[in-house]
Amino acid sequence: MLKLRDGIVELYKKVATSIPPDIEEALKSAYKNEISGSVAGSSLGIILENINLARKTVRPVCQDTGIPVFFVRVPAGLSHVELKKSFVEATRIATERIPLRANAVDIITEKNSGDNTGTGFPVIYFEEVQGGTLTIDLMLKGGGCENAGRIYKLPAEELNAQRDLDGVRKCVIDTVQKAQGRGCPPYVLGVGVGGSVDQVAVLAKRQLLCKLTDTNRIGELVKIEERLLREINQLGIGPLGLGGESTAIGVKIGVNHRHPASYFVDVSVSCWATRRGRLIW
Amino acid sequence: MVGPKKIKLPLSSEDVAGLKVGDLVLLSGNIVSGRDRMHKYLVEKRPAPDDIPFNLSGAVIYHCGPVIKKVDDNYMVIAAGPTTSMRVEMYEAAVIREYGIKGIIGKGGMSGNTLRALQETGCVYFNTIGGAAVYLADRIKKILDVWKLDEFGPTEAMWLFEVDEFPAIVTMDAHGNNMHRDIEELSLRKFSELTR
Numbered sequence: 001m002l003k004l005r006d007g008i009v010e011l012y013k014k015v016a017t018s019i020p021p022d023i024e025e026a027l028k029s030a031y032k033n034e035i036s037g038s039v040a041g042s043s044l045g046i047i048l049e050n051i052n053l054a055r056k057t058v059r060p061v062c063q064d065t066g067i068p069v070f071f072v073r074v075p076a077g078l079s080h081v082e083l084k085k086s087f088v089e090a091t092r093i094a095t096e097r098i099p100l101r102a103n104a105v106d107i108i109t110e111k112n113s114g115d116n117t118g119t120g121f122p123v124i125y126f127e128e129v130q131g132g133t134l135t136i137d138l139m140l141k142g143g144g145c146e147n148a149g150r151i152y153k154l155p156a157e158e159l160n161a162q163r164d165l166d167g168v169r170k171c172v173i174d175t176v177q178k179a180q181g182r183g184c185p186p187y188v189l190g191v192g193v194g195g196s197v198d199q200v201a202v203l204a205k206r207q208l209l210c211k212l213t214d215t216n217r218i219g220e221l222v223k224i225e226e227r228l229l230r231e232i233n234q235l236g237i238g239p240l241g242l243g244g245e246s247t248a249i250g251v252k253i254g255v256n257h258r259h260p261a262s263y264f265v266d267v268s269v270s271c272w273a274t275r276r277g278r279l280i281w
Numbered sequence: 282m283v284g285p286k287k288i289k290l291p292l293s294s295e296d297v298a299g300l301k302v303g304d305l306v307l308l309s310g311n312i313v314s315g316r317d318r319m320h321k322y323l324v325e326k327r328p329a330p331d332d333i334p335f336n337l338s339g340a341v342i343y344h345c346g347p348v349i350k351k352v353d354d355n356y357m358v359i360a361a362g363p364t365t366s367m368r369v370e371m372y373e374a375a376v377i378r379e380y381g382i383k384g385i386i387g388k389g390g391m392s393g394n395t396l397r398a399l400q401e402t403g404c405v406y407f408n409t410i411g412g413a414a415v416y417l418a419d420r421i422k423k424i425l426d427v428w429k430l431d432e433f434g435p436t437e438a439m440w441l442f443e444v445d446e447f448p449a450i451v452t453m454d455a456h457g458n459n460m461h462r463d464i465e466e467l468s469l470r471k472f473s474e475l476t477r
Contacts, residue, residue: 182389
């Protein structure tokens, strides 16, 4: 599978050194919305210049090249074990060649593996699909914004959040309010709602793969996403957390069925440098 | 809006006293990088100044774990934006007091203990642009030295950088002001309205 490995190295390069067009467009709109010459406006100006500079000089947009997360849709019959080998090998090569920052640290020894591979590193989610197309989505998820994420178990009395969609809305605003500027706003928020902790965390992260221009298939969620985006931008946190109109550029919500007793909400925060890309094989 | 203040490092006590929350600055001179592991080490192990290859007294610490590339025997800075400062809140006040730090550069701001140390010792916190790693790497003109590279690795080591017109905003000053706290209070009020 030599060719696939090289394809993944190229995917790494594209994802680390550029910003997807929908995100860049949203940042440009945010820039136009801020008062020219304000801290928020000038910061977004530098952010846009940084995006251009990274693309032109093929350098990582952010020094934190993140934790690599693969979401892979695999046609029946293709070996997951073999695929994983290609991902790991591509990760080693990409780390040295681009370069990426080595981010995989051993919990016991505190030693950095030096090549972004280790136990559970990179993160890989496989899903078997019908048809013959292998689809690989790669996200490079920065640590600062990953730390800003939160999980809730509804009802949450301190938020006056009940077990309904309005409760979900309160959780998302709470996450942003508590994150302030620490995870590099303007943010994209991925939200997962359902009945088991492990599932909602992955579901939330998976929402970050959606383009900002995509429309949720569930009408009720479209309304909440729009309302949340409007309300989050009223918080006044702004780019860098130093005040301004643009605190978020997108909210995407995914739902699973839940157990009658359980109502979990996971909010995954993504920085303005939301880096994702797809390879179709 | 007033143009940015151009400041030559090291910071003098007068420089620090003259800086106020909201001031835009362009810093030129030497700074050192230091993040999670270095702060823990400085506070837990208390290395003597003689064990540190450069003088931290009066220094500016940049919360940054850069991407560094080794070409032959030389190191190049590829990307070098700020990391979240709050993670070293539990160490920073001690580091400022113990080593005589005059400036911190990071992102997201810090909290009460650090703010008190800034005020008591005459130190200032600069917020720079999170994620603008290539833009900021280009403001680093030279790597002058490095400490703990073998032990901590390039991300967590302390690099001595020479910077030219490195952009930042004073968000916590030596007079007890904290812009992050103010923004958080305002947003909390709005949050209460939205979630009532």
